[in-house]
Amino acid sequence: MKLTILGCYAATPRTITNPTAQVLEIKNQMFLIDCGEGTQVQLRKHKIKFSRINHIFISHLHGDHFYGLVGLISTFMLLNRENDLHVYGPKGIKELILMQLRASGSYTGYQLFFHELEGTESEIIFEDEKVVVKTIPLKHRIYTNGYLFQEKNKQRKLNIEAVEKYKIDTCYYQKIKFGGAITLEDDTIIPNKELTFDPDPEKRYAFCSDTVYNEDILPIINEVDALYHESTFLESEAHLAEKTMHTTAKQAATIAQKARVKTLIMGHYSTRYGNIELFKEEAQTIFNNVILGDDGKEIEL
Known part of the structure; x- marks a missing residue:
């Protein structure tokens, strides 16, 4: 299982940072998680084959998490894609994407399936013989889900x-x-x-962005191999985290500690901070095994 972080900064893209997008490679499949602006440029930069992406998971409909999606869908068409593409995300995502395609006179040339989500309880949204994906209901300013990816090791x-x-x-x-x-x-x-x-233990990866501090997710992410949790602010700006319904580095570490996860991966940093090492320092006062996510970082789970 390998995670490639294409972008992990909050709000607007900059020349040196990118909004949220990452690719999880698991059981020889590639899943794209969120698709902020510039995602397809980052895919090319890191030599990730577009044709291997058949499932895209969007956490919520704030622009820094999905504004790159229609561009990627259009590029797939220009590349003469033939494989089906499945998009999972909040209700409304189908209307938003199809409206842009219609207004621009575009089409896909391949089958495009939308799986719109409305549930407030964790549910299985994808499953095959190798992988199962569940939602992690989060608390943000609009309807938001994280995602739990789990291997299925049937072979002894x-x-x-x-x-x-x-x-x-x-x-x-x-x-x-x-x-x-x-x-x-x-x-x-x-x-x-x-x-x-006995087969190897099934690896699990949890993606949680964006959310206010929320202990309701603890049973879902309990003892996962790796947890990516947003940490938009430092504790000195906890009042902003509460106001905008985001999380501080200390709060993300507290979630990791209480869920007994093996590794915490941090991200979604506010660009107000010039040094992201501060996030790791704050988190490690609560939870020791911390990885600072950053654009282009590859993490073997």
């Missing part, structure tokens, strides 16, 4: 010594990995637990 690990001991043909290995027992030529049944080890 082969115990090579055991399968060789029983002289089991390699053609049965897949059956064994998926939990099957084996019957030998003398009708002896070898249970799966003798032939395999």
Whole structure:
């Protein structure tokens, strides 16, 4: 599982910083999370193949989180995309995107599906044989969701010594990995637990931006491998965080500590601050394992 942060600053784009967008690579799939202005430029800069992105998750309809979406959808058309594209986001996102496409006389040439969200409880919105994605309801000035991405490890690990001991043909290995027992030529049944080890723990990544401090999310993100949590302000501007319904670095660290996450990734910094190291210093007074998100940073989870 690898996270590439394309942009992680709040409000307007600058020549040296970009608004929110990131790519999560998990089980050989790529998911785009939020799509602020300049996202497609960042994708090119970091050599991420457009054709591998089939699912886009938008947290909310503030511009610094989705103003790059219609441009990316249009570029997909110019690149003669054929794969279906699925967009998940708040109710209204379909109307906003289709209105822009109609007004500009544009079209996609590929199938574009919108999955509009209105629920206030965590729900599964995407699932295949390898990955499941759930919403994380957040509290912001408008309807907002974070997203929880979780691997599905169905395959068990082969115990090579055991399968060789029983002289089991390699053609049965897949059956064994998926939990099957084996019957030998003398009708002896070898249970799966003798032939395999437990699979690796399923990795989980939680994306939470934008939100006021909200302990309601703790059960959803409990013990995730990595939590990206907005930290727009330092504690000295806690009054602004409350007013704008954002979070301070100290509050993000408190969420990480209470949820017992393995790693906290910070981001969505207000551009009023000249040194983002201050966010890490403040967070580490509460929670030690902190990574400062920054544009272009790649994080192996």
